[in-house]
Amino acid sequence: MSSKTAKQDKALVVDSLAMRFGGLLAIKSMTFHVNEGEVLGLIGPNGAGKTTAFNAITGYLRPSEGSISYRGSSLVGLKPNEIADLGVVRTFQKTSVFGGQSAFDNVLMGLHRRQKQNALEIIFALPSVAAEERRMRDKAHEILDFVGLDGRAGELGSALPYGEQRLLEVAVALAAQPSLLLLDEPVSGMNPSETSSFMNIMGEIRKLGITVLLVEHDMRMVMGVSDRVIVLNHGSIIADGSPSQIQKNPEVIRAYLGDRYDKAKSGSKGKKRAQG
Amino acid sequence: MNRALEIAFVVFLASVPFWLGNLYYLHILVTTGIFIIAAMSLNLLLGYTGQLSLGHVAFFGIGAYTSALVSLGFDLSITENYTFVLEPKPVWFAFLCGIVLAAICGWLIGRISFKVRGAYFVIVTISFAEVVRLVALNWIDLTEGPMALNNIPPFTFSIPGLWELTFYKKEPNYWLVLALCVVSFVIIRRLVNSRAGRAMIALRENEPLATSVGVDVTKYLVLATIVSAGMAGAAGGLYTHYVRIVDPDVFLFIYTVTMVIMVITGGKGTLAGPIVGGLIFGILPEVLREFAAPEVQWMIYGVLMILIVYFLPAGIIPALSQWWQRRSQSHEQVTQGAAE
Numbered sequence: 001m002s003s004k005t006a007k008q009d010k011a012l013v014v015d016s017l018a019m020r021f022g023g024l025l026a027i028k029s030m031t032f033h034v035n036e037g038e039v040l041g042l043i044g045p046n047g048a049g050k051t052t053a054f055n056a057i058t059g060y061l062r063p064s065e066g067s068i069s070y071r072g073s074s075l076v077g078l079k080p081n082e083i084a085d086l087g088v089v090r091t092f093q094k095t096s097v098f099g100g101q102s103a104f105d106n107v108l109m110g111l112h113r114r115q116k117q118n119a120l121e122i123i124f125a126l127p128s129v130a131a132e133e134r135r136m137r138d139k140a141h142e143i144l145d146f147v148g149l150d151g152r153a154g155e156l157g158s159a160l161p162y163g164e165q166r167l168l169e170v171a172v173a174l175a176a177q178p179s180l181l182l183l184d185e186p187v188s189g190m191n192p193s194e195t196s197s198f199m200n201i202m203g204e205i206r207k208l209g210i211t212v213l214l215v216e217h218d219m220r221m222v223m224g225v226s227d228r229v230i231v232l233n234h235g236s237i238i239a240d241g242s243p244s245q246i247q248k249n250p251e252v253i254r255a256y257l258g259d260r261y262d263k264a265k266s267g268s269k270g271k272k273r274a275q276g
Numbered sequence: 277m278n279r280a281l282e283i284a285f286v287v288f289l290a291s292v293p294f295w296l297g298n299l300y301y302l303h304i305l306v307t308t309g310i311f312i313i314a315a316m317s318l319n320l321l322l323g324y325t326g327q328l329s330l331g332h333v334a335f336f337g338i339g340a341y342t343s344a345l346v347s348l349g350f351d352l353s354i355t356e357n358y359t360f361v362l363e364p365k366p367v368w369f370a371f372l373c374g375i376v377l378a379a380i381c382g383w384l385i386g387r388i389s390f391k392v393r394g395a396y397f398v399i400v401t402i403s404f405a406e407v408v409r410l411v412a413l414n415w416i417d418l419t420e421g422p423m424a425l426n427n428i429p430p431f432t433f434s435i436p437g438l439w440e441l442t443f444y445k446k447e448p449n450y451w452l453v454l455a456l457c458v459v460s461f462v463i464i465r466r467l468v469n470s471r472a473g474r475a476m477i478a479l480r481e482n483e484p485l486a487t488s489v490g491v492d493v494t495k496y497l498v499l500a501t502i503v504s505a506g507m508a509g510a511a512g513g514l515y516t517h518y519v520r521i522v523d524p525d526v527f528l529f530i531y532t533v534t535m536v537i538m539v540i541t542g543g544k545g546t547l548a549g550p551i552v553g554g555l556i557f558g559i560l561p562e563v564l565r566e567f568a569a570p571e572v573q574w575m576i577y578g579v580l581m582i583l584i585v586y587f588l589p590a591g592i593i594p595a596l597s598q599w600w601q602r603r604s605q606s607h608e609q610v611t612q613g614a615a616e
Contacts, residue, residue: 058488060484079487079492080484080488081487081488081490081491081492081493084487084490085490089488089489089490090488091488092484092485092488096484096485097482097485098477098478098481098482098485098486099481099482100481101477101481105474108474109474109475109477109478109486109489109491110489112471112474112475112478112489112490112491113489115471117470117471118472119467119472119499119503122466122470122471123463123466123467129470133470172485172489173488173489175489176488176489176490
């Protein structure tokens with residue numbers, strides 16, 4: 001790695017981002033950054049503006065004010081696919097797969113960005129196209145294997161159980177070769193054991209050198225995988241620090257964690273007891 | 277195995293003129309084949325990208341008129357003292373011009389209408405077809421309007437100085453249509469099994485997800501429209517040099533509807549769907565003609581269509597392949613059970 005991508009380099013920089021829908025102020029002023037190679041957890045109560053921020057970063061919404069840049073280039077005004085071309089790839093809060101296609105084809109579709117073939121080459125069936133197809137099929141199996149779904153390659157996306165659909169979603173996003181992956185509540189709806197195995201996958205994703213911005217309500221998960229956590233409340237960032245700092249921050253506890261985190265703790269104890 | 281079956285099927289189709297023995301039946305097969313090409317082109321849009329083009333006949337007609345005009349030659353007074361004169365060109369060149377112009381129109385329609393999709397695309401395509409029909413009807417200097425363009429030369433095939441064949445007869449036209457059917461089928465199959473086709477299907481299935489992994493919506497929808505329009509233009513060119521007369525009625529809405537019916541009953545988004553649908557609804561009217569009054573024919577036609585759509589909503593091909601899968605699965609279970 002060059003010195004440019006040293007540990008503390010900023011990958012994504014969001015500066016005074018504001019989002020208004022008519023008279024509704026969804027995000028007041030949001031300033032934060034994601035360092036290269038880190039896993040940043042973004043938490044906050046429902047309606048705090050987390051998903052709105054995701055939509056603004058990935059081009060599904062146009063910011064009312066402020067700037068967003070990734071590795072020095074501005075993302076404001078770009079289309080989602082252009083942002084994906086810069087390596088910023090997201091998943092969706094509401095489960096989103098290509099339901100009518102097999103899990104394998106889902107990942108093949110996700111591999112779009114890694115392929116070079118153009119329409120004329122396809123129509124004349126150049127040998128390079130066939131070679132690329134073979135490579136992509138291997139790659140698709142590799143990615144399904146990575147998230148533990150290779151045994152399900154032939155199943156329709158919509159026929160998979162909920163937890164596996166969420167894994168498939170991550171597989172599709174990974175197929176798009178992200179350098180920054182934005183995960184919007186990836187474990188919502190998963191049971192505790194699925195969540196644990198997803199945390200392992202997060203560890204593997206980190207090993208690939210992919211920077212991650214994670215929105216999640218499951219505190220055990222966020223605190224377990226994040227290097228740094230930022231807290232969003234009423235459209236502003238109210239805290240920024242390591243998971244242990246955030247857990248002790250009185251303002252955070254007051255605003256949001258309080259009872260929820262206690263519940264999460266007792267929940268995990270309960271599980272341990274059950275396992276014992 | 278599959279490849280061998282396909283080749284056998286094409287060889288069988290190629291052998292039809294040798295044993296059919298009835299030129300009228302062969303004529304029906306030629307027109308059906310032309311419609312199947314048009315239906316396949318529509319399927320690329322409707323079936324794979326999910327966009328309904330209800331003006332698809334416009335591309336067919338543009339191909340037909342362009343090919344006819346370029347092969348006949350025309351003169352067009354642009355200003356008082358300047359007249360553009362086009363000498364008659366060889367038919368193959370005219371045919372290519374028809375494809376290219378139809379594809380350019382497809383590009384144009386795609387560019388302007390894919391900003392707003394769904395119902396808006398339907399409306400834009402219908403309007404486009406109607407506008408083109410009115411132009412063909414009223415630009416009498418160029419198109420002869422309702423008097424129609426006559427004496428359009430048929431296809432010729434020649435090895436310069438050695439041998440020349442003009443396609444006056446039905447048989448060579450049949451083989452030509454069959455060959456273009458095969459070419460269109462292969463092009464569409466290559467496209468849909470490639471990066472481009474997967475991008476189109478991804479857009480149909482889940483557009484936000486498709487764009488999030490880097491699929492450029494406009495690019496792939498426009499690509500589908502260009503290929504689709506060019507192919508429909510080729511079908512129009514085949515038609516014009518086969519029947520050798522073309523009038524503004526080629527733009528009638530009923531032809532678009534026929535193509536849509538062929539695609540939907542056969543199975544949209546399947547490769548074989550438009551072929552099966554095209555064969556059924558291309559040949560059916562002629563079969564019915566033998567023992568039913570014209571009004572009754574149309575009623576049977578309509579009832580059959582409703583029955584197919586009602587009982588096989590996904591179309592004939594998906595229903596067949598589902599049935600086949602279930603059969604082979606239960607067969608496997610039976611053999612497994614026996615082994616245990």
